[in-house]
Amino acid sequence: xxxxxxxxxxxxxxxxxxxxxxxxxxxxxxxxxxxxxxxxxxxxxxxxxxxxxxxxxxxxxxxxxxxxxxxxxxxxxxxxxxxxxxxxxxxxxxxxxxxxxxxxxxxxxxxxxxxxxxxxxxxxxxxxxxxxxxxxxxxxxxxxxxxxxxxxxxxxxxxxxxxxxxxxxxxxxxxxxxxxxxxxxxxxxxxxxxxxxxxxxxxxxxxxxxxxxxxxxxxxxxxxxxxxxxxxxxxxxxxxxxxxxxxxxxxxxxxxxxxxxxxxxxxxxxxxxxxxxxxxxxxxxxxxxxxxxxxxxxxxxxxxxxxxxxxxxxxxxxxxxxxxxxxxxxxxxxxxxxxxxxxxxxxxxxxxxxxxxxxxxxxxxxxxxxxxxxxxxxxxxxxxxxxxxxxxxxxxxxxxxxxxxxxxxxxxxxxxxxxxxxxxxxxxxxxxxxxxxxxxxxxxxxxxxxxxxxxxxxxxxxxxxxxxxxxxxxxxxxxxxxxxxxxxxxxxxxxxxxxxxxxxxxxxxxxxxxxxxxxxxxxxxxxxxxxxxxxxxxxxxxxxxxxxxxxxxxxxxxxx
Amino acid sequence: xxxxxxxxxxxxxxxxxxxxxxxxxxxxxxxxxxxxxxxxxxxxxxxxxxxxxxxxxxxxxxxxxxxxxxxxxxxxxxxxxxxxxxxxxxxxxxxxxxxxxxxxxxxxxxxxxxxxxxxxxxxxxxxxxxxxxxxxxxxxxxxxxxxxxxxxxxxxxxxxxxxxxxxxxxxxxxxxxxxxxxxxxxxxxxxxxxxxxxxxxxxxxxxxxxxxxxxx
Ligand SMILES: Cc1cc2nc3c(=O)[nH]c(=O)nc-3n(C[C@H](O)[C@H](O)[C@H](O)COP(=O)(O)OP(=O)(O)OC[C@H]3O[C@@H](n4cnc5c(N)ncnc54)[C@H](O)[C@@H]3O)c2cc1C
Ligand code: SF4
Ligand code: FES
Numbered sequence: 127x128x129x130x131x132x133x134x135x136x137x138x139x140x141x142x143x144x145x146x147x148x149x150x151x152x153x154x155x156x157x158x159x160x161x162x163x164x165x166x167x168x169x170x171x172x173x174x175x176x177x178x179x180x181x182x183x184x185x186x187x188x189x190x191x192x193x194x195x196x197x198x199x200x201x202x203x204x205x206x207x208x209x210x211x212x213x214x215x216x217x218x219x220x221x222x223x224x225x226x227x228x229x230x231x232x233x234x235x236x237x238x239x240x241x242x243x244x245x246x247x248x249x250x251x252x253x254x255x256x257x258x259x260x261x262x263x264x265x266x267x268x269x270x271x272x273x274x275x276x277x278x279x280x281x282x283x284x285x286x287x288x289x290x291x292x293x294x295x296x297x298x299x300x301x302x303x304x305x306x307x308x309x310x311x312x313x314x315x316x317x318x319x320x321x322x323x324x325x326x327x328x329x330x331x332x333x334x335x336x337x338x339x340x341x342x343x344x345x346x347x348x349x350x351x352x353x354x355x356x357x358x359x360x361x362x363x364x365x366x367x368x369x370x371x372x373x374x375x376x377x378x379x380x381x382x383x384x385x386x387x388x389x390x391x392x393x394x395x396x397x398x399x400x401x402x403x404x405x406x407x408x409x410x411x412x413x414x415x416x417x418x419x420x421x422x423x424x425x426x427x428x429x430x431x432x433x434x435x436x437x438x439x440x441x442x443x444x445x446x447x448x449x450x451x452x453x454x455x456x457x458x459x460x461x462x463x464x465x466x467x468x469x470x471x472x473x474x475x476x477x478x479x480x481x482x483x484x485x486x487x488x489x490x491x492x493x494x495x496x497x498x499x500x501x502x503x504x505x506x507x508x509x510x511x512x513x514x515x516x517x518x519x520x521x522x523x524x525x526x527x528x529x530x531x532x533x534x535x536x537x538x539x540x541x542x543x544x545x546x547x548x549x550x551x552x553x554x555x556x557x558x559x560x561x562x563x564x565x566x567x568x569x570x571x572x573x574x575x576x577x578x579x580x581x582x583x584x585x586x587x588x589x590x591x592x593x594x595x596x597x598x599x600x601x602x603x604x605x606x607x608x609x610x611x612x613x614x615x616x617x618x619x620x621x622x623x624x625x626x627x628x629x630x631x632x633x634x635x636x637x638x639x640x641x642x643x644x645x646x647x648x649x650x651x652x653x654x655x656x657x658x659x660x661x662x663x664x665x666x667x668x669x670x671x672x673x674x675x676x677x678x679x680x681x682x683x684x685x686x
Numbered sequence: 687x688x689x690x691x692x693x694x695x696x697x698x699x700x701x702x703x704x705x706x707x708x709x710x711x712x713x714x715x716x717x718x719x720x721x722x723x724x725x726x727x728x729x730x731x732x733x734x735x736x737x738x739x740x741x742x743x744x745x746x747x748x749x750x751x752x753x754x755x756x757x758x759x760x761x762x763x764x765x766x767x768x769x770x771x772x773x774x775x776x777x778x779x780x781x782x783x784x785x786x787x788x789x790x791x792x793x794x795x796x797x798x799x800x801x802x803x804x805x806x807x808x809x810x811x812x813x814x815x816x817x818x819x820x821x822x823x824x825x826x827x828x829x830x831x832x833x834x835x836x837x838x839x840x841x842x843x844x845x846x847x848x849x850x851x852x853x854x855x856x857x858x859x860x861x862x863x864x865x866x867x868x869x870x871x872x873x874x875x876x877x878x879x880x881x882x883x884x885x886x887x888x889x890x891x892x893x894x895x896x897x898x899x900x901x902x
Pocket of ligand 3: 736737738739740741742743744745746747748757758759760
């Protein structure tokens with residue numbers, strides 16, 4: 127049996143930051159289903175928010191974030207996020223991140239949506255990529271043990287505390303048990319429940335689903351962010367940086383339609399507002415070809431585009447056959463970010479002993495009902511660092527639990543139940559078909575605009591899909607690089623998370639941030655100024671509420 | 687439109703050597719090679735290939751497409767063939783084929799340790815970096831560690847191509863204690879660097895622009 131003090135699941139920004147922070151004092155390992163540099167953090171383009179500008183302050187950043195969250199971000203957590211931000215950016219600086227620079231050599235910052243100041247530290251439009259690679263360099267330097275292409279399949283919990291993990295090694299096709307004192311879940315979001323998403327193929331929410339099945343509390347899963355500007359068709363992200371650098375949104379008549387929805391912030395209103403405005407334009411017949419709108423960068427000029435937005439330029443040319451300095455880019459909103467996740471306290475601890483969570487997989491909650499651009503990357507490093515610190519402390523003060531026994535037997539039983547012969551309920555059924563239908567249901571019925579009726583339909587459809595899924599098995603067990611197996615497991619996670627998201631959305635009878643109910647269009651602070659808490663019950667998710675931390679900013683009307 | 691996809695298959699548990707398997711698939715103008723690979727997989731779930739970002743930024747999907755190494759998600763089918771054409775996919779050469787299009791990348795990541803692959807921070811550096819110097823690092827810092835250069839090029843100096851790209855990225859960083867001295871340590875001559883620059887430009891999918899630094 128492999129043994130480590132701390133095992134971090136996930137090699138994205140959160141996982142690597144936690145590993146680098148925890149490693150001097152503890153034996154740390156990173157388990158990741160893709161090589162760490164392949165994590166989706168590397169696709170982030172825009173930047174990391176931190177109040178470092180001359181006129182900017184931590185208070186401003188806190189207020190913008192609280193308002194952006196539509197007042198259910200926890201203000202104590204937001205204060206930590208914003209006040210530790212500048213310090214973490216300086217840490218990253220020391221590690222060697224190749225930021226873009228101002229004339230006098232400081233880290234350059236740009237405006238992103240919902241912010242009062244240019245606050246996002248950037249490196250052209252490769253912010254996530256360069257920081258991910260720098261943290262990877264640091265983990266090599268620290269000699270951290272990395273297990274690439276190892277899949278977490280189960281958490282082993284004995285007497286309410288973590289005793290280890292059951293993992294599947296892609297290359298050998300076999301399972302292994304890892305014993306440890308602390309696990310940090312840094313497994314990212316679950317964007318792949320949607321058909322239209324900016325997220326990569328690995329973002330299937332494994333960590334959230336596995337933790338939930340093991341008894342961890344999830345929170346706020348109804349809040350899903352839709353990014354306004356993704357390439358029409360492929361949904362590859364065109365960063366908010368494109369609007370931060372001055373890009374316009376135009377409808378079929380060439381009008382900057384944001385003037386009608388957010389006259390002050392215009393294109394840089396928060397994402398929930400912009401995404402709804404785009405759909406409204408399309409619905410009212412002002413979409414281009416009836417189905418998308420234009421992101422116009424032509425007035426920025428070729429030079430600025432290739433200096434500040436080289437990746438955007440490349441993506442538009444390659445995937446949309448558009449030269450952004452010469453023609454507008456066809457865009458549509460698509461799923462982008464999961465505000466919900468594994469509920470944690472300010473030290474990233476969950477309700478299970480020895481289980482920590484951070485980053486997009488977690489809900490601490492700094493984003494509330496809507497995340498601001500640049501705050502998620504900041505969250506990965508601020509809370510990744512806190513999780514690493516806390517894990518090192520916990521590992522130092524606890525001994526290794528005895529080898530997992532009952533939990534391992536139960537986990538192996540669940541594992542073996544994945545294999546065998548399928549008895550499909552529907553002729554030709556497969557996990558591919560189920561995934562496609564699940565994606566469609568979620569996009570059509572649990573999307574930007576929601577109604578009680580459609581959410582109920584979604585719930586029914588998902589229940590049917592679950593029944594069909596339960597008849598399917600994976601034919602081969604110990605095969606190397608068995609992506610048929612990982613697909614089977616991932617569809618199981620997507621089903622759990624879709625069900626939870628739809629049920630939570632049905633339950634919240636108000637509109638707040640990214641959760642918009644056409645049948646309850648107003649915010650209802652009397653009944654809903656609270657977090658949704660979700661626990662696994664005998665017959666599916668059981669819901670409760672948790673209070674919101676309000677330290678300085680009582681809820682106000684949210685205008686932009 | 688249709689195409690015939692020919693894929694190198696190899697299962698270490700069942701096969702003594704790789705063989706080619708063909709799939710007849712439909713495709714559309716905007717689709718990438720990765721898109722059609724997914725279609726092949728849906729027909730034949732035992733097919734193995736790596737993927738993650740699908741937007742040319744993670745480096746997972748490097749393979750031989752037609753005659754040369756490319757990223758599957760970056761390559762548009764329509765740029766290579768027309769209706770009824772043939773598309774051939776093979777694993778990246780120079781690495782052990784583990785299963786179908788998946789190769790053993792541990793040696794690739796290990797090779798990065800031929801250089802000191804992190805900024806050796808100059809003590810007391812105030813962190814400020816001249817924007818011109820920062821721009822020099824931008825090209826090599828966009829390397830996605832896809833492995834294509836190691837598969838298709840000879841080592842330059844004493845180190846593998848991707849390790850050299852990392853080394854150059856660090857050599858131009860004013861915060862690094864070794865700085866340009868890194869290139870000499872790696873056994874590189876000024877001429878060697880120029881040749882490397884040209885060869886990399888022909889093969890690297892990110893078309894990384896290697897800055898011309900003086901090799902001390
Ligand atoms: C295209 C795009 C652009 C973005 N741009 C910005 C931006 O400009 N600013 C901003 O603030 N935010 C941005 N975001 C959001 C931000 O990038 C993400 O929220 C953040 O990077 C998530 O980091 P993470 O480390 O929590 O997860 P990820 O980077 O997603 O990493 C998850 C890790 O978990 C591993 N993993 C998952 N499941 C398993 C399993 N079963 N077993 C083992 N390992 C597993 C994966 O291998 C991976 O290493 C963007 C997001 C996208 C999709
Ligand atoms: S230098 Fe280019 S070819 Fe080589 S690993 Fe980096 S991105 Fe790939
Ligand atoms: S899937 Fe990421 S580079 Fe192709």
